[in-house]
Amino acid sequence: MKAWLNHDHGEMLRCEDVADPQAGESGLVIRVTHCGLCHSDLHRWHGISDLGSRGVVRRPRPEHPIAMGHEIVGEIIAMGPEVKGRSLGEKVIVYPWFGCGKCKACMSGQDNLCREPTRSLGFGNHGGFAEKVAVPHERYAVPLAELSPEHAAPLACAGLTVRCAIRKLEPFDADQPIVLIGAGGVGLTAISVLHALGHRNIISLDRDAGRGAAARAAGASHFIATPEGITTADVLHRLEGKVDAILDFVNSSVTATMAFELLGKGGRMVQVGLYGGEMKLPLLLLTGGALTVQGSITGTLDDLRDVVTLARDGKLPPIPVSVVPRADVNDALRRLDAGTVTGRLVLEAGQI
Numbered sequence: 001m002k003a004w005l006n007h008d009h010g011e012m013l014r015c016e017d018v019a020d021p022q023a024g025e026s027g028l029v030i031r032v033t034h035c036g037l038c039h040s041d042l043h044r045w046h047g048i049s050d051l052g053s054r055g056v057v058r059r060p061r062p063e064h065p066i067a068m069g070h071e072i073v074g075e076i077i078a079m080g081p082e083v084k085g086r087s088l089g090e091k092v093i094v095y096p097w098f099g100c101g102k103c104k105a106c107m108s109g110q111d112n113l114c115r116e117p118t119r120s121l122g123f124g125n126h127g128g129f130a131e132k133v134a135v136p137h138e139r140y141a142v143p144l145a146e147l148s149p150e151h152a153a154p155l156a157c158a159g160l161t162v163r164c165a166i167r168k169l170e171p172f173d174a175d176q177p178i179v180l181i182g183a184g185g186v187g188l189t190a191i192s193v194l195h196a197l198g199h200r201n202i203i204s205l206d207r208d209a210g211r212g213a214a215a216r217a218a219g220a221s222h223f224i225a226t227p228e229g230i231t232t233a234d235v236l237h238r239l240e241g242k243v244d245a246i247l248d249f250v251n252s253s254v255t256a257t258m259a260f261e262l263l264g265k266g267g268r269m270v271q272v273g274l275y276g277g278e279m280k281l282p283l284l285l286l287t288g289g290a291l292t293v294q295g296s297i298t299g300t301l302d303d304l305r306d307v308v309t310l311a312r313d314g315k316l317p318p319i320p321v322s323v324v325p326r327a328d329v330n331d332a333l334r335r336l337d338a339g340t341v342t343g344r345l346v347l348e349a350g351q352i
């Protein structure tokens with residue numbers, strides 16, 4: 001099959017032939033029809049991680065490049081002999097974060113926290129920037145049913161990631177303010193999922209005032225622009241006081257530090273973004289405020305099923321999506337890198 005491979009950091013992906021994936025005993029092979037572009041694809045493409053005072057780490061040039069892409073929709077084209085109840089041609093959304101299936105995390109349904117080296121699509125195995133992907137068990141292929149493939153694809157990362165992060169704040173009252181930092185693809189999805197869950201006090205923050213309209217359209221009750229140079233006092237004034245719940249979809253030194261300052265007593269901030277950097281905490285304020293700082297990474301298969309159900313029930317306002325031909329993946333990566341994308345870019349398979 002053809003796969004678009006990242007031979008060196010930040011260079012154009014090259015379309016090459018690689019071995020076809022196999023279904024195995026209980027797995028599936030899926031022909032990729034759509035694949036969303038995520039900021040973690042960009043991080044992988046650049047190969048750089050900002051670890052604050054531990055330095056900026058550059059990963060070695062990949063010896064065996066893996067096709068990126070983990071927001072995958074496609075159709076089943078092969079099944080292992082043990083698979084029951086599925087059919088060839090069935091359209092599915094792929095859960096890409098599968099683990100070893102044997103460790104404590106995997107056994108409790110938390111594949112995303114697997115202790116073993118990653119097997120995830122787009123990271124440990126060829127992902128959606130290839131013509132086909134394989135999953136080791138049919139359960140990882142959630143029926144697409146009547147959902148539009150370009151709107152469903154982002155549920156496999158953006159959707160389940162926000163569901164998992166929101167779960168860390170539950171239970172909460174429908175009118176309790178929840179601050180969401182960042183109104184990019186994941187931040188907008190979070191607004192949309194919170195709204196679909198019945199939440200009625202969603203406060204979206206983004207440094208780009210131009211994202212306010214999309215945030216409101218997704219279901220935000222309020223939007224606060226936080227351009228460079230804005231002070232925490234300014235934001236607190238706009239918020240009319242401290243808050244108990246913050247989801248940070250940027251997670252940079254600046255946003256995390258601001259989130260900490262916005263937290264009221266007993267408050268919780270959940271760090272979801274992959275921007276990187278460092279936050280220094282006054283420890284006495286952490287104790288005195290009984291504050292919680294928590295991380296959250298992707299989500300579980302149940303989280304994906306949850307957001308797919310919300311979408312199928314018509315409760316999830318779709319975020320803006322632009323569909324581009326898969327052959328234009330390099331242009332799409334550059335657009336995402338330039339920060340000019342509203343919502344999500346989704347690659348569509350076409351003629352090579």
Ligand SMILES: [Zn+2]
Pocket residue numbers: 038039040041070157158
């Ligand atoms: Zn992602």
Ligand SMILES: [Zn+2]
Pocket residue numbers: 099100101102103104105106107113114115116
């Ligand atoms: Zn595992």
